[in-house]
Amino acid sequence: GDSVTQMEGPVTLSEEAFLTINCTYTATGYPSLFWYVQYPGEGLQLLLKATKADDKGSNKGFEATYRKETTSFHLEKGSVQVSDSAVYFCALRDRNRDDKIIFGKGTRLHILP
């Protein structure tokens, strides 16, 4: 079945460092891909999305490009801030299958001042 694999955390960086969180997926159809962010004690918020190959999603300085050839959707940010500390989830939704949304296990990010 469909699945999402993302790098395990925690990831600890200093403020203004470059961030990459890897995400790869397995899907037999044509999924949309998402990154969600979760702050402590809260629900998930959509960070960015891409609906087809080569699309780039971006928001709040974060970017991710839908790479069908490598089945990847890596999250990047050029200069992280302390306020970016959270848990990040990669997810997919395959519109041609049973319409479930599949999540990775999440990556906890700590940014040090």
Added chain:
Amino acid sequence: DGGITQSPKYLFRKEGQNVTLSCEQNLNHDAMYWYRQDPGQGLRLIYYSQIVNDFQKGDIAEGYSVSREKKESFPLTVTSAQKNPTAFYLCASSILGGGTEAFFGQGTRLTVV
């Protein structure tokens, strides 16, 4: 404002008791989902519904039950058959199909005492 409301935010239950978690949305979404979140486990799908009076089991449905009598409401009952119910529960909703994103509530933290 449109959104998803989960209540209560914190819930305590004695062993052997059933408890119902509320989820209401005013986004006019057809699809609704319940996820369970445990540390290091990511999000695991309990049940989902694509239309009123119909729902499907997710990956960990044992010990849980749901109903979908109204489009805007999707309550989850944690029964006494659930062996380890202490967790953070998240409800989500989305437009049906099309690979669109899901919107999440703020979650309910259930603790068995």
